[in-house]
Each structure stands twice: as structure tokens, then as C-alpha cells.
Amino acid sequence: MSAPATAPGAAPGARPGRAEGRAWGVRDLTVRYGRRTAVEHVTVETAPGTVTAVVGGDGAGKTTVLRALVGAVRPAGGTVTAPDRRRLGYVSAGPGVYPDLTVDGNLAFVAGAYGLTGAAARERAAELLARTGLTGARGRLAGQLSGGMRRKLALACALLHEPDLLALDEPTTGVDPVSRAELWGLLTRAAAAGAAVLLSTTYLDEAERTAFVVVLDGGGQLAAGPPDEVVARMPGAIVEAAERPAWAGDHAWRRGRAWRAWVPDGVVPAGAARVPPRLDDAVVVAALRRDGAAGAGAGAAGDGNGAGGGR
Amino acid sequence: MTATAGSDRAGRAVLEAVGVTKRFGRVTAVDRASIAVMPGEVVGLLGANGAGKTTLVRMLLGLLRPSAGEVRMFGSAPSLETRRRLGYVPQGRGLYDDLSARENLAFVDAAFGLRRDRRGSARASVGDGGRPVGELPLGVQRRVAFEAALGHDPDLLVLDEPTSGVGPLSRARLWDTIREAAEAGAAVLVTTHHMDEAEQCDRLVVMADGRVRVEGELDAIVGGEQAVEVRADRWEDAFAALDDAGLRLTLSGRALRLPGGDADRVRRALADRGVRADLAVVPATLEEAFVRLAAPV
Numbered sequence: 001m002s003a004p005a006t007a008p009g010a011a012p013g014a015r016p017g018r019a020e021g022r023a024w025g026v027r028d029l030t031v032r033y034g035r036r037t038a039v040e041h042v043t044v045e046t047a048p049g050t051v052t053a054v055v056g057g058d059g060a061g062k063t064t065v066l067r068a069l070v071g072a073v074r075p076a077g078g079t080v081t082a083p084d085r086r087r088l089g090y091v092s093a094g095p096g097v098y099p100d101l102t103v104d105g106n107l108a109f110v111a112g113a114y115g116l117t118g119a120a121a122r123e124r125a126a127e128l129l130a131r132t133g134l135t136g137a138r139g140r141l142a143g144q145l146s147g148g149m150r151r152k153l154a155l156a157c158a159l160l161h162e163p164d165l166l167a168l169d170e171p172t173t174g175v176d177p178v179s180r181a182e183l184w185g186l187l188t189r190a191a192a193a194g195a196a197v198l199l200s201t202t203y204l205d206e207a208e209r210t211a212f213v214v215v216l217d218g219g220g221q222l223a224a225g226p227p228d229e230v231v232a233r234m235p236g237a238i239v240e241a242a243e244r245p246a247w248a249g250d251h252a253w254r255r256g257r258a259w260r261a262w263v264p265d266g267v268v269p270a271g272a273a274r275v276p277p278r279l280d281d282a283v284v285v286a287a288l289r290r291d292g293a294a295g296a297g298a299g300a301a302g303d304g305n306g307a308g309g310g311r
Numbered sequence: 312m313t314a315t316a317g318s319d320r321a322g323r324a325v326l327e328a329v330g331v332t333k334r335f336g337r338v339t340a341v342d343r344a345s346i347a348v349m350p351g352e353v354v355g356l357l358g359a360n361g362a363g364k365t366t367l368v369r370m371l372l373g374l375l376r377p378s379a380g381e382v383r384m385f386g387s388a389p390s391l392e393t394r395r396r397l398g399y400v401p402q403g404r405g406l407y408d409d410l411s412a413r414e415n416l417a418f419v420d421a422a423f424g425l426r427r428d429r430r431g432s433a434r435a436s437v438g439d440g441g442r443p444v445g446e447l448p449l450g451v452q453r454r455v456a457f458e459a460a461l462g463h464d465p466d467l468l469v470l471d472e473p474t475s476g477v478g479p480l481s482r483a484r485l486w487d488t489i490r491e492a493a494e495a496g497a498a499v500l501v502t503t504h505h506m507d508e509a510e511q512c513d514r515l516v517v518m519a520d521g522r523v524r525v526e527g528e529l530d531a532i533v534g535g536e537q538a539v540e541v542r543a544d545r546w547e548d549a550f551a552a553l554d555d556a557g558l559r560l561t562l563s564g565r566a567l568r569l570p571g572g573d574a575d576r577v578r579r580a581l582a583d584r585g586v587r588a589d590l591a592v593v594p595a596t597l598e599e600a601f602v603r604l605a606a607p608v
Binding site for chain 2: 049051056057058059060146147148173174175176177178179180181184185188189191192193194202203204205208209210211215217226227228253254255256257280283284287288291
């Protein structure tokens, strides 16, 4: 895997935003499963000490990007740059642990697979257990742990061999906020120690914590860059109103009781209050623009979850 | 923080638990919890795993009998009759995967004794071509589940992580639907782990250890909570210094955030390692406030 898997005829992908020392990732990636195109022309990169997020809903292509990065699926186009498999840590979506093994058994099995033995390996496992609050659960079967505990165990297993690249597929989905904070502590610590981290999430507030975010939708790339740059690049303006702004048409949505609306040309109508855009506004706007560009005849296509999915 | 269940709200609540306790053997899952959802109001119920959220909701729905205290749905104990006025969307969506969207909705209509055509509703936009619902994109499945739950114009909606797993635009559209129901007068109770959803609610109820720890509007919950934001040339060094000092911290872009706002302690931990950084005390996010409130004592 250390040599990039380059498909013939792959175009060099446009690098999104800044690209300082992005060592690992996929560039201009296209993956097909049979006739279905799962992702097309997607570029996601991360580097040592950097946490990058791939964000999108179900069917956006997040899992495919991670699977391509760790060599579990062969790209139809583009390049994949990843460290040797032994320097890679991967947590797939789902439990990510062996349910019939105990917590200790899971760690021992993974340690064996990576050839980690001796006191140092045991110390590392004990430290990860302490940091995940799992020390008291060492003898429990992984299948009997709560969802949050299972995800923490999966991350501990992936961190055991101190990988250069950590690929995490929805590490916090279904995890309560307290466990989520612990998971973030753990992966931030890995990044601080020099690991490159790529994680996927369906939540923008989570993606906003990372240095670089790539928004996927229906297998395509909707936006990419550091979160504040994605917001800064949003064309037009966002306004807030107590009532649905009649002029906004489909370009209005709710936040709590209030309405938010996108003004494409930035000329705020009288009576509307301009507010600073947030990352979720910028992403909704990107989806609206894409749907607009896809043609009004198709109707409101949603965002890959709405109607249709792959395009 | 604002008015608790009971007092001035009593009698008007669509859904209400008053001092409800549930014991399983020696374990007290819910301990004297009170909650009320008013007509037209969207209430978010938050809590870590094991906080008692699910048990409380099951009692509110009448699926579990409280060990003590009282649950009222439309002013009386939950029953088949009161549940007719309830729309419920479980996290599993509660659809029949092998049936098409139309068949799912027809089934629900029949169960509620409805014989009307719901053209013009979101059903028209599904356009599934009769495919089994299990094969449709998750966002569409969620919309169908909403349709099923809203079809009988319920006065009460109970939603479990209603927009989990969908993209931002789908999430916004689903919340439009929830808000429309509330504006039409429905009381809405949402349980969620995610702050993107919690901040859509009018009022939040935070549970920990089986009890209602705090309730109120978002601003009141976050209230005076603060965080320290740390910006260093090399965030890795700042992280190592603070992490080794035993401080709880998280990443925010290339900055670090420490919930709690003890800037002096942060400054000392950085100085001990000779790490130069800019510090700012900033308002906490809902998630930061929540983790502090919801952490088991």
C-alpha cells in the first residue's frame, strides 16, 4: 500500500484549499461497485498532527472513502496514498470489535496481529484502558458493552500499535456526549503525538472541531477546506427572521423557532436581519446551489438522502 | 432554571411525568423525575447512556409502569385511547422494511382507522417506484417514518434522534416538518445525543443518574458556562502540557478548548512546560456545558 494505487487515466485532482504537508489521503477518487458509482472525483487528505473530517449523510460516500484509503476497495480512478498496512489503524462503522472476546481478549488479539509482545505492549494496553475508562470492564465480553464502550474499545484497539494514520468510520455515531468527549480526547492525543487522523461523521458540529473538512453528498464533493474557510467562501448572505421569508422560496429553513434564509446575491431585503453564517449554513447553501445547478426540472433533490442518492 | 413541571404548567401539559421513579430490583433507573411538554412546544431530552432517558420515555409512552409517581398523557394515564393521539418515531424508524412507502403508510392509516387520501403531503415527493422501504436512502426512510407518525394529525409527537444519519439539507427539511407540527399545536418530545438536534428545541431537559439535572432554554443551560480556548504555534505541545496536567480538553480546528474556564490553571500548566500560547475565556458550547452537567457524579 505504500505505493500509490494509480488508475490509468486518472486526472490529477484539484486540491481543496490549503494543502500544507498532507501526507496521506485519496485524490480525485472514483469508486464503483458494479454499475453503481459510490464516489466520484473526491479528494480527502490528512497529515501528521492533523485531524480531517469527512462529513455527510447516509449514502454520501464516507465509508467508501475510508475503505479506499485503507486498501479495502480498489479505486476505479484517482490515487490513494497510505502508509504500510502495519502503520495503519482502522475502525470500521459498526461495533468494530470481536463481540465474543472479552475487552482484554480483543486487545490481546490485536496486539498479537501486530506482533506486539512483552511488558511494553501490556503497558500500552493498560494505559489505553485507563484512558477509555474500560479498566473495570476488562473481563467483560465486548458484545455486552454499551455502544459507547464498544466504540472506545475499538479505538483503543486501533491505537494499540501507535499507527501513523488513523482512519475512523463514524467513531461517535450512537455514542452519548460523555463517551464522545472521551473518544475525542483519545484521538486528539493520537494526533498530538503525530498521527494523521481521518474520521467520518454525520454531524457538522463535530466536523467543525477538525482542521480540515470535506463535505460529501451523494458520492460527490460538496465543499472542502478548513471549517472557517468553507464558511468564508459561501456566496451571498444568511438572514434570520421570525416568520418564513416569502421571498426566499426553497432557500429558507428552520433553526429552532426562527427561520434562516440564503440571499444568493448578498443584497439583504428590507426587514431581514443579516447574521454571521455558520458551517451548517454554508453546507446547506452548497447543497441548494448544487440542486439548483442540477436543474429545476428534477425538483428539489434533497442532499443524497432526499430522493435518489447517487448521481 | 425556568419553571419546572407542575406549578403553573399543571393541567395544560400534553405529556407530563410528576415525580416519577422506576426501580428494577435494586437499581433505580429513574429517580423522582418530572417533565412536562406543552402544546406547540419542542422539548429536547438529553442524557448520557444510563442516565434514565429511555426508561423515562417508556414510562411516558405507557409502555412501562412507574414504581412511584404519575404519568399523564392528555391529562389521564396513558392508554390505547390517549395513544391514538400520539405519533411516535423510534430511532429504528418503525417501518416495515419489506413494504413500499405507500404500503407502510396505508398500513398505518388502517391501524388508525383513517380513510383519507394524503395527496399533497410529502408522500407525493417520495417517488419510490414501489421499492421496499428498506432499500430507500435513509433520509427518505426517515421522511416516510415522519409521514407515518404524522398522518393522523397527532397532538403529541415523540421522536428518538429524528434526524440521525442524514445530511445537513435533509436534516433542515425534517426539522421544517417537526416545526410545522409544533406550530399546528402539537407537543413534541425529542430525545437526542446530538447538539445539532438539541439546539433546534425550545427547551431542554438534561438527565443524569436517573434525575432531571437541569432544564430550561438553551441559553439558560449553557448560561454562565465557560471554556478556555488555547492557541499555540504548535498545538501538539500545548496539548501534551495540558493533557499531562490532567486537564480535560478537546480540539477545535487548530485551537484547544478546555471546558470549565479555569484560565489560571491552564496558564500554569502551559508555563510549567514553557509552552507559549494565547488564552481566551469564551462561552462554552452546548456540548461542553452538557458534558459537565451530564457527567455521572
